[in-house]
Amino acid sequence: MPINKAARRILKALSFDGIEVEASRHLADLKRLDPMRIFYRKIDYKIFNDNDNYEVPTRIFFPDEKAFQAAVPGDHRVLLFIHGGGWVTESVDNYERVCARMANATNHIVVSVDYRLAPEHPFPIGLEDCYAVAKAIFTNQFILNTDPKKITLIGDSAGGNLAAALSLMARDRGDFMPPHQILIYPATNSDYSETSPFPSVHENGKEYLLTTGKLIDYINLYASKEEDKKNPYFAPILADDLHHQPRTLILTAELDPLRDEGEAYGKRLQEAGNFVEIHRIKDALHGYFALGIKNPHVQESFSYINRFLREVTK
Numbered sequence: 001m002p003i004n005k006a007a008r009r010i011l012k013a014l015s016f017d018g019i020e021v022e023a024s025r026h027l028a029d030l031k032r033l034d035p036m037r038i039f040y041r042k043i044d045y046k047i048f049n050d051n052d053n054y055e056v057p058t059r060i061f062f063p064d065e066k067a068f069q070a071a072v073p074g075d076h077r078v079l080l081f082i083h084g085g086g087w088v089t090e091s092v093d094n095y096e097r098v099c100a101r102m103a104n105a106t107n108h109i110v111v112s113v114d115y116r117l118a119p120e121h122p123f124p125i126g127l128e129d130c131y132a133v134a135k136a137i138f139t140n141q142f143i144l145n146t147d148p149k150k151i152t153l154i155g156d157s158a159g160g161n162l163a164a165a166l167s168l169m170a171r172d173r174g175d176f177m178p179p180h181q182i183l184i185y186p187a188t189n190s191d192y193s194e195t196s197p198f199p200s201v202h203e204n205g206k207e208y209l210l211t212t213g214k215l216i217d218y219i220n221l222y223a224s225k226e227e228d229k230k231n232p233y234f235a236p237i238l239a240d241d242l243h244h245q246p247r248t249l250i251l252t253a254e255l256d257p258l259r260d261e262g263e264a265y266g267k268r269l270q271e272a273g274n275f276v277e278i279h280r281i282k283d284a285l286h287g288y289f290a291l292g293i294k295n296p297h298v299q300e301s302f303s304y305i306n307r308f309l310r311e312v313t314k
Contacts, residue, residue, distance in 0.1 A: 019217035021119065024089045040100040045143050049132035056129045057114040059092040060144070061103040077150045077313050079108045080137060080178075082130055082166075084157030084287075086218035087118045101293045105302045106309060108152075109144065111137065115162070122224035123234055130162050131169055138176035150313045153181040153246065156289050157258070158218070160186025164236040164265065171244050180247040180312040182305060184289055185256050188265040190223075190235035192216050198260035205257040210286040212257060237265045242272035249277045249308040251301055253284035279304050 041062040046055040079102065083095045092099070092114040103110040115129035136142045137151060155163035160183040170177050192201055192215035205212035223229055232239035250266040252259045259280065266278040281288065284297040291298055 019086070019088065019214055019221065021088060021221070040103070042096075042100075043143070047133045047136045047142070049129055051128050051132070052125075054116070054129070056116075056133055057092065058133055059096075059099070059112045059114070061096075061099045061110040061112065063103040063107045063109065076144055076146055077108045077152075077309070078137065078144065078146055079103075079106065079110045079152050079154050079182075080134060081110050081112045082115070082153075082155035082159035082162045083112065084155070084159045085117075086214070087123075087126055087158045087161075087222040088218060089117070095290075097292070098290055105293060106306055108309070111144075119221045123222050123228045123231075127162055127165055127169070127233060130166050134166055134170065134178070135175050138178070148176065149179055151178065152309060152312065153178040154184070155182075155186070156184035157286065158187055158222075160184055160262070161188060161236065164188060165233045167246055168236060168239055168242075169233055177244075178246045180249075180308075181245075182249045182251070182308065183262065183265075184251045184301070185253050185258050185286055186250070186262050186265065187215075187258055188235060188237040189261040190219055190229040190238070192219065192257070198264065200259040200261075201257045203257075204255050204259065210257055215257065237261060237268065242269050242274070245269055245272070245274045247275040247312050249304060250279070251304060252278070252280045253286050253288055253297075254280055254282050255284065256286035258286060277304075277308060 043060040045058050045060060047058060049056050081099060081102065083090050083092070092112045095112060099110045099112045113130050113133045115126040117126065134153070137146055138148050140146060153163045153167065163181055164183055164186055167178050167181055189198070192205070192212045196202070201212060219229065223234065228234045230238060248266065248269055250262055252262045263278055263280070266276045270276045281297050281300055288295065288297045289301060293299070
């Protein structure tokens with residue numbers, strides 16, 4: 001459904017530039033006050049990141065009571081989920097409803113990663129946290145028994161960036177290899193200035209909540225030094241070699257400044273010989289995936305996600 005004039009005026013008023021880290025985190029924390037909270041089973045579990053002797057928290061969500069009862073001895077289909085938030089905000093706590101609904105809607109166990117955030121922990125610390133968790137799950141050093149062929153990497157926004165970077169890193173290091181990934185309106189580039197080659201940055205970067213000013217701030221907060229912005233693990237679309245990547249589903253939002261770079265990344269993956277499916281969600285804004293299972297954009301997204309999962313985890 002197209003955005004009406006009244007909604008456009010509200011969006012314009014809320015579409016201001018600039019990120020104040022603590023204020024943004026407090027605003028994100030309001031998601032914990034969920035009046036629509038549903039009952040769901042979950043387990044908290046930590047994974048050791050031996051890069052710096054840090055234990056990465058994860059939260060495991062089960063689609064139903066049967067899956068929870070079979071948690072340890074079972075052979076499970078798993079979504080390894082990396083949340084968004086510009087590498088600076090959000091957490092597994094804020095994404096509880098998203099992950100619980102995702103588990104229920106896909107009939108998969110969802111493992112959500114509580115990676116460390118910038119600017120206190122800049123690139124590549126959060127990525128290394130995600131890598132440590134993925135390595136543990138894919139090599140069966142985890143509380144669940146898992147078949148690597150039935151594990152799907154998934155992330156939204158900055159989480160989509162981390163998922164794509166993780167797949168590149170896994171190929172390069174050779175410890176494991178995700179067989180499939182789902183990237184939801186991913187950030188794949190590092191330039192959101194007037195020199196950006198992607199039209200959606202200029203068309204949608206002013207009046208649709210996520211502005212180019214915010215994107216530039218997120219990038220600067222995530223980078224530990226200017227050279228990071230040219231690293232393909234920071235901006236996956238800059239990678240020279242995109243061969244041997246997972247089967248990929250990419251969902252983009254029509255009114256999102258990140259739309260074109262997400263789709264361009266998918267096309268580059270295709271050109272490198274990978275299987276890629278790309279869908280643009282009409283009239284959707286960046287961040288729509290958190291709106292709840294009854295939202296039509298979310299329902300459309302799960303129709304694509306479930307079809308993709310049926311095909312890749314037979």
